[in-house]
Amino acid sequence: MTFNEKAVSVREITSKGIMSKSNLPIGDYSVNPYVGCIHACKYCYASFMNRFSGHNEPWGSYLDVKNWSKISNPRKYDDNELVIGTVTDPYNPLEEKFKKTRQLLSELRGTTAKITIITKSDLVLRDIDIISNFPNIANRD
Numbered sequence: 001m002t003f004n005e006k007a008v009s010v011r012e013i014t015s016k017g018i019m020s021k022s023n024l025p026i027g028d029y030s031v032n033p034y035v036g037c038i039h040a041c042k043y044c045y046a047s048f049m050n051r052f053s054g055h056n057e058p059w060g061s062y063l064d065v066k067n068w069s070k071i072s073n074p075r076k077y078d079d080n081e082l083v084i085g086t087v088t089d090p091y092n093p094l095e096e097k098f099k100k101t102r103q104l105l106s107e108l109r110g111t112t113a114k115i116t117i118i119t120k121s122d123l124v125l126r127d128i129d130i131i132s133n134f135p136n137i138a139n140r141d
Contacts, residue, residue: 007061008038008061008062008063008094009055009057009061009062009063010062010063010064010065010094011062011064011065012064012065012067013035013064013065013066013067014066014067014068015066015067015068016068017068017069018031018032018033018066018068018071018104019031019071019077019082020032022083022086024083024086026081026083026116027081027082027083027086027116028080028081028082029077029080029081029082029083030083030086030087031082031083031084031085031086031090031104032066032084032085032086032087032088032090033065033066033084033088033090033095033100033101033103033104034063034064034065034066034088034089034090034092034094034095034100035053035063035064035066035088036053036055036059036060036062036063036064036088037059037060037063037088037089037092038060038061038062038063038092038093038094039060039089039092039093039120040059040060040061041060041120044059044060063092063094065094065098065100066100070107071107071108074107074108074109074110074111074113075110075111077108077111077113078111078112078113079112079113079114080113080114081113081114081116082108082113082114082115082116083116083118084101084104084115084116084117084118085117085118085119086118089118089119089120089121090104090117090118090119091117091119091120091121091123091124092121093121093123095121095123096123096126101117101127102126102127102130105127105130105131106130108134109130109133109134111134112135112136113134113136114136114137115131115134115136115137116137117131
């Protein structure tokens with residue numbers, strides 16, 4: 001998928017943290033390295049997030065890149081289920097430039113957290129060197 005980066009509003013924001021305690025049945029924590037998503041899929045279930053984003057632009061036309069303080073105690077997440085990409089694609093096209101998902105995975109390296117990554121992008125393969133070291137990766141087709 002190609003996109004016109006100039007047609008997308010991109011800004012970097014400071015986030016208090018990257019982990020959000022989740023009530024989802026599939027995970028203990030919801031993890032979203034971005035706000036918004038530039039895939040702009042017509043079938044996107046996360047477009048409801050537009051009303052919480054502070055953006056007036058249509059869903060699919062903006063991306064906020066989260067900057068967070070390094071996870072100080074990654075072992076805190078041992079044996080917890082972390083779902084990466086519940087309301088954004090963590091491997092959207094600009095992940096290639098900003099590498100926030102790769103940063104997140106690097107910070108969690110060495111934990112026994114169960115990692116689930118929700119993406120439609122094959123860019124996830126770039127990070128197989130890190131992902132393959134997690135003992136509890138969920139493999140769902």
